Amino acid sequence: MSYLDGIIGLVLFGLGMILVFVFALPSQSASQWGLRPMAGIRRLRRAIGLAVEEGKRLHISLGKASVINSTGASALVGLSTLERVAQISVVSDRPPVATSGEGTLAILSQDTLRSAYRSMNTMQQYEPDRGRLTGATPFAYAAGAIPVMRGEQVSANILVGNFGPEVAFLCEAADQQRSFLVAASDSLPAQAVMYAMAEQTLIGEELFSLPAYLQASAVHQASIRAQDVLRWVLVAFLLIGAGLKLVFTILGIPFL
Amino acid sequence: MRAPVATGIAIGVGLVVLLGYFVPLGLLQDVRTFLLGWAVILAAVAGLVGILNLIMVHWRKATATRERDFYSIFLILAFLITSIAGLVLTPSHQQFQQVVNSIQVPVEISLMAVLSITLAYACLRLLQRRKGWMAWLFIISVMVFLVLNSGFFSFLQGVPILGDLVGSLERLPLAGARGILLGVALGSLTAGIRILLGADRPFSG
Numbered sequence: 402m403s404y405l406d407g408i409i410g411l412v413l414f415g416l417g418m419i420l421v422f423v424f425a426l427p428s429q430s431a432s433q434w435g436l437r438p439m440a441g442i443r444r445l446r447r448a449i450g451l452a453v454e455e456g457k458r459l460h461i462s463l464g465k466a467s468v469i470n471s472t473g474a475s476a477l478v479g480l481s482t483l484e485r486v487a488q489i490s491v492v493s494d495r496p497p498v499a500t501s502g503e504g505t506l507a508i509l510s511q512d513t514l515r516s517a518y519r520s521m522n523t524m525q526q527y528e529p530d531r532g533r534l535t536g537a538t539p540f541a542y543a544a545g546a547i548p549v550m551r552g553e554q555v556s557a558n559i560l561v562g563n564f565g566p567e568v569a570f571l572c573e574a575a576d577q578q579r580s581f582l583v584a585a586s587d588s589l590p591a592q593a594v595m596y597a598m599a600e601q602t603l604i605g606e607e608l609f610s611l612p613a614y615l616q617a618s619a620v621h622q623a624s625i626r627a628q629d630v631l632r633w634v635l636v637a638f639l640l641i642g643a644g645l646k647l648v649f650t651i652l653g654i655p656f657l
Numbered sequence: 658m659r660a661p662v663a664t665g666i667a668i669g670v671g672l673v674v675l676l677g678y679f680v681p682l683g684l685l686q687d688v689r690t691f692l693l694g695w696a697v698i699l700a701a702v703a704g705l706v707g708i709l710n711l712i713m714v715h716w717r718k719a720t721a722t723r724e725r726d727f728y729s730i731f732l733i734l735a736f737l738i739t740s741i742a743g744l745v746l747t748p749s750h751q752q753f754q755q756v757v758n759s760i761q762v763p764v765e766i767s768l769m770a771v772l773s774i775t776l777a778y779a780c781l782r783l784l785q786r787r788k789g790w791m792a793w794l795f796i797i798s799v800m801v802f803l804v805l806n807s808g809f810f811s812f813l814q815g816v817p818i819l820g821d822l823v824g825s826l827e828r829l830p831l832a833g834a835r836g837i838l839l840g841v842a843l844g845s846l847t848a849g850i851r852i853l854l855g856a857d858r859p860f861s862g
Contacts, residue, residue: 407679414675417850468859469696474845477852480859504707505700509859511710516858530714534707540768545711548726567768569775587841589834596795598779600786605837609844612857620856624847631843 413631420630424623436625441583441601442614448557448581449489457556458495459486460549462571463510464562464586465502465542472563474609475587476506479562480513481612486559487517489615491526499532500549501562502542507534543567547574557581560599561611564591572598585611606632664855671853712736802830 452459463479466472483499490497499510510532518527535545547570550558558575560568564586572595575582584595585603595602603611606628613621649655670692676682677689715729739757746753780799784792804810805827813819851857 404681407681411679414679414846414850417846418853421847421850421854467700469693469700474848477857477859478844478848481851481857484859504704507707507710508703513859529710530717533714534711536711537704537708538765540765544768548728552724566772566776569772569779570768572779573775587845589837592837594776594779597776597783598786606840606844608841609848618856620851620854624851624856627850628843628847631846632840635839635843 416634417627417631420627421620421623424626425619427619436610436614436622439603439607439610439614441603441607442611444581444601445557445559445583446615448583449486452556453490453493455556456494458493458554459490459497460546460553460555460558461486461497461499462546462558462560462562463499463501463506464560464564465539466506466563466587467503468505468509472587475561475563476503476509478609478612479506480509482559482561482615483510484513484517485612485615487514488521491518491521491523495554496526496528496531498549498553498555500535500542500546501532502534502536502539504534504537506562507532539565539567543570546571550574550578550580555580558583560584560586560595561608562586563588564595566590566594569594569598575600660858664858667858668853668855671849675849675853708736798830801826 449459451457461479461483463476463483466476468476483497487497496514499514501507501510511529512532514532515524515527515529518524533549535549536542549555550571551574555578558571558580560571560582561584564571565588568584568586568591572582572584576598581601582599583601583603584599585608586592586595587608592602592604596604609628610625613625673685674689674692677685712733715726715732718726719729719733742753742756748754780796783796786792787795805823810823813823848857852859
């Protein structure tokens with residue numbers, strides 16, 4: 402990494418941190434800046450409610466990302482989603498089940514479930530087997546998650562994390578079981594497959610807003626607003642860069 | 658605050674690793690490498706614990722009094738045979754690798770074949786599943802870019818205006834992919850900030 406890259410990275414991170422702090426202030430969080438409605442998440446909330454009412458299970462599949470590589474952010478978002486879903490469905494007869502394709506993620510999913518039940522004072526509901534590693538390779542993971550979707554009275558599936566094209570098997574299994582499915586991934590091939598096969602798909606950065614929409618704490622909402630502002634800053638930089646390049650090309654001056 | 662010690666350690670380590678990535682300072686980078694080394698070892702141990710957990714789940718399924726899962730017996734047997742053979746012969750043993758690959762590769766290739774059929778079927782059902790112009794746009798884009806990137810129009814490369822037009826169209830999916838990846842990068846950034854602020858805690862402490 403060059404010196405300039407480091408500075409740009411730090412500036413972007415610092416700006417993000419400041420924006421989250423500012424938007425998390427009580428005066429800002431109470432303002433009219435609401436989160437934009439997302440059909441997929443609205444239907445997910447309804448599906449969670451229905452699953453609790455019917456005594457069915459929720460299945461959260463966390464993907465195969467390791468928390469120590471570059472796709473780890475999607476895994477962490479999956480864990481936050483799992484925690485919130487476990488808290489929402491705490492009154493259900495059947496606690497949610499989490500599947501993953503990576504050892505670290507499986508252990509963290511068990512820990513997250515324990516943390517969720519502890520925070521709701523319902524530790525008797527906690528079962529370590531509800532957070533499972535279903536396979537160590539992408540196909541083995543998908544093949545291991547399908548019996549969970551079919552055999553554990555699952556009425557709604559949430560696929561959130563890093564997947565590959567093998568996510569098609571999970572989407573097809575949900576379709577065959579006629580269970581609700583919302584899918585979100587940071588991987589482009591998985592997003593294409595999910596768009597074609599899943600009932601509800603979250604595209605691009607919408608994945609990272611899932612915990613904020615379910616959790617709705619001040620910092621989560623503030624991070625979504627900060628994300629929106631940073632996106633506009635990037636758009637402005639891209640447009641200015643393209644404009645400058647055009648002008649410099651017309652004038653015949655070399656640009657960068 | 659829930660689990661203040663664990664949260665404090667996570668935030669501190671996170672900040673050191675982040676600064677070590679951006680700031681070219683010898684000490685910071687040494688500490689970062691040291692911490693990442695620990696993380697790699699812990700992840701490897703977690704992988705082993707995860708596999709043991711997988712076997713325990715299947716053991717319970719295989720020995721359950723109600724709704725016994727007989728496929729779990731095959732999984733446990735396969736695991737035991739592979740583990741014992743791997744421990745005795747070592748994973749680098751040529752014949753051991755040959756046996757494992759002779760089973761795993763055909764199975765994965767078969768799954769890949771099933772995947773291609775599943776995806777083709779999904780494309781056919783897309784318009785049934787999703788109504789509106791976005792579904793049509795998706796299908797038309799898939800068809801257009803499949804044809805464009807197949808090299809079918811490569812004979813137009815030398816033609817002045819048409820060649821440039823085809824070249825621009827070929828680069829269009831790249832621009833879209835970059836747009837989505839920029840969004841994903843921003844999302845990762847804010848997810849990281851939430852962890853460093855202690856708002857997201859993927860650990861119970």
